[in-house]
Amino acid sequence: MKVSERIYRWLLRLYPRDFRDEYGEEMSLLFRHRAADGSFRLWLQVLGDLLFHAPREHWNILKQDLRYAIRTLLRERVFAQPLSSPSPWVSAPTLPSSAPSTPFSYATFLSRIRIPSWRSTQHPAINSTRALPIRTISICGIVEYSRRWQPLPKCPSRWMRMAGRNLLRDNW
Amino acid sequence: MKKPLLPERPMAPAVFHILIALADQPLHGYGIMLDIARRSDDKVKLSPGTLYGSIKLMLEEGLIEEIAAPADDDERRRYYRITRAGREAARQEMARMSALLNHARLTSLRSNEG
Numbered sequence: 001m002k003v004s005e006r007i008y009r010w011l012l013r014l015y016p017r018d019f020r021d022e023y024g025e026e027m028s029l030l031f032r033h034r035a036a037d038g039s040f041r042l043w044l045q046v047l048g049d050l051l052f053h054a055p056r057e058h059w060n061i062l063k064q065d066l067r068y069a070i071r072t073l074l075r076e077r078v079f080a081q082p083l084s085s086p087s088p089w090v091s092a093p094t095l096p097s098s099a100p101s102t103p104f105s106y107a108t109f110l111s112r113i114r115i116p117s118w119r120s121t122q123h124p125a126i127n128s129t130r131a132l133p134i135r136t137i138s139i140c141g142i143v144e145y146s147r148r149w150q151p152l153p154k155c156p157s158r159w160m161r162m163a164g165r166n167l168l169r170d171n172w
Numbered sequence: 173m174k175k176p177l178l179p180e181r182p183m184a185p186a187v188f189h190i191l192i193a194l195a196d197q198p199l200h201g202y203g204i205m206l207d208i209a210r211r212s213d214d215k216v217k218l219s220p221g222t223l224y225g226s227i228k229l230m231l232e233e234g235l236i237e238e239i240a241a242p243a244d245d246d247e248r249r250r251y252y253r254i255t256r257a258g259r260e261a262a263r264q265e266m267a268r269m270s271a272l273l274n275h276a277r278l279t280s281l282r283s284n285e286g
Contacts, residue, residue, distance in 0.1 A: 015221075023228065025248050026201050027220040033202055034217070041217070049221025057225065 004039065005032055008046065014054045016061045183265040186218055186226045191235065191254060191262040198239055200249040201227065227252065235261055 008031045012024050034042045193199060193207040201223055209217050218226075230236045235258035239251050254262075276282070 019224075019228065023224040026250060027224055029246075029248060030202050030205065030220045030223065034205075034220075042219075045217075045219030046221070049219050053221035053225045057228075 002032075002035065004035055011046065011050060014050055016054075016057050018061060019057045182268065183261065184226065186222050187230060187235070188262065188265050189216060189218070190223075190226055190230065191258055191265075194236060194252060194254040194258070195262065198251045198253040200241070200245075200251050202249070204252070230258070234258075 005028060009024075009028055012020055012027060015024070031042070031046075189208045189212075190204055192211070193204045199207060204227075205218050205223055227236070231238065231252075234255055236252045237255050239253045241247060241249055241251050
């Protein structure tokens with residue numbers, strides 16, 4: 001394998017992994033054939049590919065992920081509930097328990113942190129929906145919980161400590 | 173209501189080139205590139221990223237489909253064939269470009285005036 005082809009194979013890493021797995025081998029073959037013609041024009045084109053096409057492929061994959069995540073969110077009964085619920089606080093938009101894509105995984109992680117002293121029996125309004133796991137709670141749910149049942153600690157650091165303790169106890 | 177000059181969205185040139193290349197026979201990626209270069213007297217040579225980016229898009233939109241490679245060919249090569257939807261899309265693009273040309277011919281651009 002020539003040095004130029006090795007460099008090209010290395011540069012292919014700038015494409016998303018899915019795209020590379022699918023077409024990387026053929027792109028390398030094509031590059032090898034084209035390299036025989038003359039290299040300057042080819043390298044200019046490769047540069048253009050890396051500047052414009054590689055980011056576009058990343059963007060396409062991100063778009064697909066977002067579409068999938070939104071579809072998943074809309075399928076969740078709990079997420080759709082605010083449209084029909086008389087109490088907007090209790091059934092406010094809740095993050096799903098298993099969001100599929102990277103941007104949503106952070107949200108999922110945050111949404112799974114149990115609030116301090118949380119007990120499932122204390123809040124029938126939230127736990128009445130089977131689609132919502134007990135450990136999942138929305139921000140609005142926390143507000144409602146604290147308003148109705150038990151005031152949260154005033155000090156944010158203490159609240160964080162308690163939430164962290166609950167998180168560790170949950171065997172993640 | 174006045175009919176718009178270009179009712180459909182123009183197709184990307186690379187996509188149209190690929191559809192033309194696949195119109196008469198299935199080809200692999202490199203074959204597509206060679207066909208396009210031959211038809212354009214080496215003026216159009218698609219880069220690997222443009223070619224396979226377009227192929228991916230066209231596969232997703234159902235304009236082309238992948239078929240089994242001939243037994244005697246390199247197994248790493250993947251062959252593509254135009255679909256019925258692809259033919260229809262190419263015909264629409266031809267009609268769009270033809271309409272555009274007809275409009276252009278009605279102007280002073282046709283003759284060597286001015």
